[in-house]
Amino acid sequence: MKKEIVKILFFSVFFLLACHVTAATLPSGGSVSGYLTAGSTDLHSFSGNSGETITLIMDETVSSYGQIVLYKPDGSYWTYGNNALHVTLPGTGTYSVVVKFSSTAQYGNYQLHYQRGGDSVENGSLASGSVHTGHLDTWDMDSYTFSAAAGETATLILDEAVSSYGQMYVYRPDGSYWTYGNNALHITLPVTGIYTVVVRYSALAQNGDYSLHYVLGGDVVENGELLSAHSYSDSLTSYDMDSYRFDGVTGETITLTLDENVSSYGQIYLYKPDGSYWTYGNNALHVTLPETGTYTLVVRFSALTQNGDYLLRFYRGGQAVEKGSLISGTNHSATLAIYDFDSYTFSGNAGETITLLMDETVSSYGQIFLYKPDGSYWTYGNNALHVTLPETGIYSVVVRYSALTQNGDYTLRYMRGGDSVDSGSLTSGATHTGSLSTYDLDSYTFSGNAGETITLIMNESVSSYGQIFLYKPDGSYWTYGNNAVHVTLPVSGSYTVAIRFSSLVQYGNYELHYVRGGDAVEKGSISSGQTRSATLDTYDMDSYTFSGIGGFTASLSMSESVSSYGQIFLYKPDGSYWTYGNNSKLVTLPVSGTYTVVVRFSSLAQQGPYSLSLGLTP
Known part of the structure; x- marks a missing residue:
């Protein structure tokens, strides 16, 4: 009985194929139309190679559905699908396709769409950076190609107007199926060659317009070239x-x-x-x-x-900037929108030290990014940067907010050691007053000779403390002190002084006291046998001079009413620091000339009156 059934099936297939030996070959990227009477079938064929993938979609007008039956090159039955088939060929040769309606009682028109991977397509080549528009009817598909090299990445986005979603199927250059995506694909290509793309709707019964966006890395783009800044x-x-x-x-x-x-x-x-x-x-x-x-x-x-x-x-980095060049000792104000940044440049020499402070009004903080002259990223800081330049050239600065969703005004303050300052020159023996806002600094210069000693004391009204930064004449950073600095100059030239508050979020007034040994003093001269009386404020000092003869003995005494003690600092006529004493000092003068005396309290936070007496004996 089984043998008889096999014979019947064999001769049925043989008869079916024999009746359609003149059927046309299906065109890849095209479609064929036909009409089926009740209970009839149509036969079509296509050639393919093992591993290639083909897609068949049958559109019909009956209330049942269309059936697609596939036969291998040897005539044996392989598979079937209702209205659609997406299959990879198991062997090389000519395949037969039989189409019919699932209800043998129905009749009507049909259209059969066919696409083979690696073969001709319906809609031509995709151009990178372009948008390709089309229309899909019910039970329809469109096909494209694009050329690419192994390792390149392609992005495909399919916009459509249907209630389902768009589907994109990609075939390798050898015609085999590779991958698919719903409305979007971002893929790195495995081999070099011509790829095939098939687009259709997930609900094949739907129809409508679509736009296919395509970009291939390293190829043409839609919107042109980006320029720095x-x-x-x-x-x-x-x-x-x-x-x-x-x-x-x-x-x-x-x-x-x-x-x-x-x-x-x-x-x-x-x-x-x-x-x-x-x-x-x-x-x-x-x-x-x-x-x-x-x-x-x-x-x-x-x-x-x-x-x-x-x-x-x-x-x-290293290219054009939006806001121009920073000038040392100058403030630069601007506004940042959300997801915004501003860019600047400044010139500098290897070894110079620069300071950048960014004051802003947002609840996050400001960020300062630095780029080297070759355009490479170097370093960054939150609201503040104090760095020594590694090489000579033009540096780039980018400022933005740490929370890019915020917007607001900012002020960028810039100072470079050895360059222009905002507050002018310091005068020895004088007090310089100023006011610092949040994230602020003031800068000064003074001239000095190698071996001379200078004293700087900063009085301020904030709850943190004042900081004094010193830069050498070559612009390099040298040293700093909290509220006070007492140093001997290593080289001759013009020094830079930057002052700020240790807590940059604070603001207030300050006084900067400056004395250089061998230079002008605040209180004038004191003579032998004389007593001078005055008052010291907090973080204050007074300076005097006296003339002496080498070999003479000088006796200095300081009386004060504070809980700490008074300090007496002596500078030689050449401006170099010599010695000091607490409340009194007895010394033999090493050379003849004009000596400098600085007096202050050991606890600079104290204030009060004092008296200074001088005696000179042979």
Whole structure:
């Protein structure tokens, strides 16, 4: 009985195929139309190679559904599908396709769509950076090709107007099926060659228009070239992306921020010059380029169903900046919008030290990023930077808020050792008054000779303390002190002094007292046998001079009413520091000339009256 059934099936298939030996071959990327009477079938054929993938979709007008039956090249039955088939061929040869209606009582027109991977397509080649529009009927598909090299990354986004979603199927150059995505694909290509893309709707019974967006890393882009310190405004529709390119050199650092008005966030995708995918960021990217060449950039919204405007900001280290050059001793004020940054430059020499302070009005903090003259990223600081330059050239500065969603005004303060200052020159024996706001510094200069000793004392009204920073004439950082500095100058030249509060969030008035040995003094001269009386404030000092003959004995005594003690500092006629004593000092003068005397309290936080007496004996 089984043998008889097999015979019946064999001869049925044989008869079916024999009756359609003149059936036309299916055209890849095309379709054939026909009419089926009740209970009839149509036969078609196609040639294919083992491993290739084919897609068949049958559109019909009956209330049942269409059936697609496949037979192998040897005539044996292989598989079937209702209205659609997506299969990989098991062998090489000519396959037979039989189409019919599932209800033998029905009749009507049909259209059979056919696509073979690696073969001809219906809609031509995709162009990188372009949008390709089309229309899908019910039970329809469109097909495209694109050329690419192994390792390159392609992005495909399919926007459609149906209630289901769009599907994209990708076939390798050898025609085999590779991968698919619903509305979006971001893929790195495994081999070099011509790829096939098939687009259709997940609900094949639906019809409507679509837009297919395509970008290949390292290829043509839609929106052109990015220039450093520029902003680019545009709009994204649903299931959309824009693409840009920029040139860069190995080691350079670039900054990108993407401001958008959607409820999701913006995404930035970067591709290397060879077209391979490199990295991405949500609304912001700060990266160092791994190689020289032209990079590709793709922007889109994380929720592809959203649409809206965006603003893309770009900066490349070592290139043009937005705000120009920083001037030492000057404040630079501006406003940052959300997802914004500003860029500046300054010139400097290796070994010089610079200070940058950023005062802002937001609840997060300001960030300062520094780039070397070769465009590479160097370092950053939150609201403040105090660094020594590693090389000579033009440096770049980028400022932004740590919370990029915030916006507000800022002031950037800049000082470079050995360069211009904002508060002028210090006069020995004088008191210089000023006021510091939050995240502020004042800068001064003074001239001195190697071996001379200077004293700086800073009185302030804040709950933290004052800081005094000293820079050598070559602009290099030398030393600092909290409220007071007493140092001997290592070289001759013009020194720079920067003062600020240790807690930069504080603000208030200050007094800066300065004395240089061998220079002008505050209180004038004191003679032998004379007693001078005065009052010291907190963090104060007074200075005097006296003339003496080498070999004479000098007796100095200081009386005060504070709980600490009085200190007497002596400087030689050449301005060098010599010695000191607590409340009194008895010394033999080493040389003839004019000596400098500085008096202060050992606890600088104290204040009160004092008396200073001098006696000189042979």
